[in-house]
Amino acid sequence: MLNVKLKGFAELEKALNELPEKIERNIVRSALRQAAKVIEAEAKRQVPVRSGKLRDSIRVSVKLKNGKPVATVTAGGNKRGQPFYAHFVEFGAAAHVIKAKRGKALAIGGGAVERVDHPGVRKKPFMRPALDGAARAAVQAFGEQVRRRLTKEGLNAPDVAVDDEKD
Template identity: 50%
Template sequence: MSDIPIKGLAELQKLLDELPARIEANVVRGGVRAGARVIANEAKRLCPVGGVSGSLRKGEQPGALRDSIRVSAKSSKGRVTATIKAGGKNEVFYAGMVEFGTARHLIKPKNRKSLSVGGDPREAVQHPGAKKKPFMRPALDAKAQDAVETMADYARNRLPDEIAKLK
């Protein structure tokens, strides 16, 4: 993993260190989620849209990969993390294959004796592989600073409300 220089984190940390833990958890979690959404929106913009028009199988429709990009945030033991995910285990399982590409490989049938390719039975088919089409990492690289600024704006706007609740 490479380091991405980000400006303003020290000032943000100083502000957060002065807050009670409950406020910190609520405000920071919301801010981290808002910052992650900036990156997720860029990933959706950069995500290649393929698929099969009119397909009834989930995950094959045009835009299924783009629509699978989601953000979650959690706090545990004073640490707040956000996760941006694309794909899933069953329907849009190919997110990593799109991001990183695939090598040339042999496809063999799992439960049958042969595959049908264009109506011809085959024992195996050589797949040429797929070129990588990264969308998650370029989104992070392009929007990291904007995400931090969004987090700071969120905290600046939300803190007065949270402080007023304490009074």
Template identity: 50%
Template sequence: MADSNIRGGRELSAFLSALPAKLEKNIMRSALRAGAVVIRDEAKANVPVDQGLLQKSVRISSGTKRGTVTGTVKAGGRMAPHAHLVEYGTRPHKIEPKDADALAINGTPFRSVEHPGARPQPFMRPALDAKAPQAIEAIAAQIRKRLTAEGINVPAPEIV
């Protein structure tokens, strides 16, 4: 991830903390979502297939836990429970069914099968590494946009 310094960030943070708590929370949630969209779009582009449930499963969420506002990019869930296996790969392993008749390939029953494993095909972490500076810029732009909508004029921070 490229290092970037933002001038005016400390002042913006102090200003945000002086706002009413509900307004600050709403502004930060929308800002973190704007940054997460940048990462989500890159992660979807990095998925090793052109279309499908894995790509559709990449999504964002935001919320507040114990006073801390969070934004999250996730993949997987019920839609694509194999997302972590694609991201991190698997070791070679033996597959043995609980029911002796349960494992059949093309109608031929097997007691066990040796799975060769799968190489990792990361798509989430490279998205963060590649787009973190753009996500920070999107967050700052959304904060300025929301504060301007509230009638508060905030100069754009300089990225150096």
């Protein structure tokens, strides 16, 4: 297991705590966005591409949850035109039977059938490998963004560097 630590983080945290809460929250949100964008770029690089819809659906979101900023990188979506199948690509699907609803039929290849034996789908993970592969760069991006914003606010911000430790 790889733990990624940021050298200079204690000093960054101390400097953040000296700021008003709203400014601190904005700095952390922007740093989380920068870190998540690193993961997003790696996921877009690793995702299998046919039409490009799945790749184009990968996006970053930063929201407040219980008063704390939280960043997420998601793929797919539930809006019209967005791919619904991201989880099938990431995790695969076991072979299964698809049955028509009672009194209905399934339209397959111009004909109608009552059931289809689906062979399943082999998994092709892209989100987890993106996180694993870009964690170090994401933590570095987070630290650098906090440092940039603190400097912009007129505070003396320490240099930051990623420190890897193996468990």
